[in-house]
Amino acid sequence: MSDEETSRDHVTSLERGLAVMEILAANPAGLTLTETAEKAGLTRAGARRFLLTLVATGYAVQAGRNFSLSPRLLTQARIWLHGVPLWTFAEPFMRETAARLHESCSAATLSGEDMVYVARVPGPRIIGVDLQVGAHLPAHCTAMGRVLLSGLGDKEFEAFLARARIEPRTPKTTTDRKRLAEIVAKVRADGYAIVDEELEIGLRSIAVPLRDRSGAIVAAINVSTQSARHTPAEMEAEILPILQQTAARISDFFVVQ
Known part of the structure; x- marks a missing residue:
């Protein structure tokens, strides 16, 4: 025009x-x-x-x-909000975050023993795992999965530990159930999770929760990066504050819904 x-x-x-x-x-x-x-x-x-x-x-x-x-x-x-999927609102914030950090940004919810992707903005760099909306990954060895697990009640988490197939994806994957419980407890206390090459060698991820109006964790959002680009300490210092801001903006829509 x-x-x-x-x-x-x-x-x-x-x-x-x-x-x-x-x-x-x-x-x-x-x-x-x-x-x-x-x-x-x-x-x-x-x-x-x-x-x-x-x-x-x-x-x-x-x-x-x-x-x-x-x-x-x-x-x-x-009326308009209820007629449009929530992730339609989340995606622009995720795109802004991905562009700002030059990394991928994704969101997921918990489904049984897995986390399932509900929104994803790929980064400019190729990561070996093929991830699309609807893809499932084990919750125990992913940053978003651990954030989602941290939102479970004690009995729910104990049930997860009892039934889950906790298998190694890389030599660095935590498979000891007691150690995994300690890690999830720390995630709950810290409010974020970092997974360092436990899903795939060369891949690091940091995730934070998305909460509803009651404060319950209903989803998680993450940024993934190649291990050669960011150390875990750099992710905490440089990526975490931006990711937390994005999560807060998205969580506003959970409050409205």
């Missing part, structure tokens, strides 16, 4: 009306007509038309001289 076509199709009044809605959203206590006009860069007459239109359509309410958004906007947002 050319600039001329874009300009012709652009509805300036709608843009200004949306700007007024954003200003009201940023001021939940409400604003007067004058305050709204000043913040929106509108005349009082222009701001009045937008505000009264929002009130008439139920998207805003007027109490005395103050205008504020009504719950109708939240209702419409919830």
